[in-house]
Amino acid sequence: MPQSRAKLDANLKDFEAQLASTETQVGNELAPLKGKGYFVFHDAYGYFEKTVWTDTAWSFYR
Numbered sequence: 001m002p003q004s005r006a007k008l009d010a011n012l013k014d015f016e017a018q019l020a021s022t023e024t025q026v027g028n029e030l031a032p033l034k035g036k037g038y039f040v041f042h043d044a045y046g047y048f049e050k051t052v053w054t055d056t057a058w059s060f061y062r
Contacts, residue, residue, distance in 0.1 A: 027052050 001008070030052055 023051065
């Protein structure tokens with residue numbers, strides 16, 4: 001795949017820029033809710049919480 005290296009690098013750079021933009025947008029949208037906490041029905045939001053939120057979610061699951 002050496003012939004595809006430049007294209008793969010460009011795609012990765014574009015993806016990383018889009019990801020950073022999305023993280024910023026979501027963070028801005030959730031900023032007014034910061035410090036209020038939230039409830040979820042599964043504990044799958046840990047990475048999201050660490051990236052965007054500072055407060056712990058309360059989860060209900062079996």
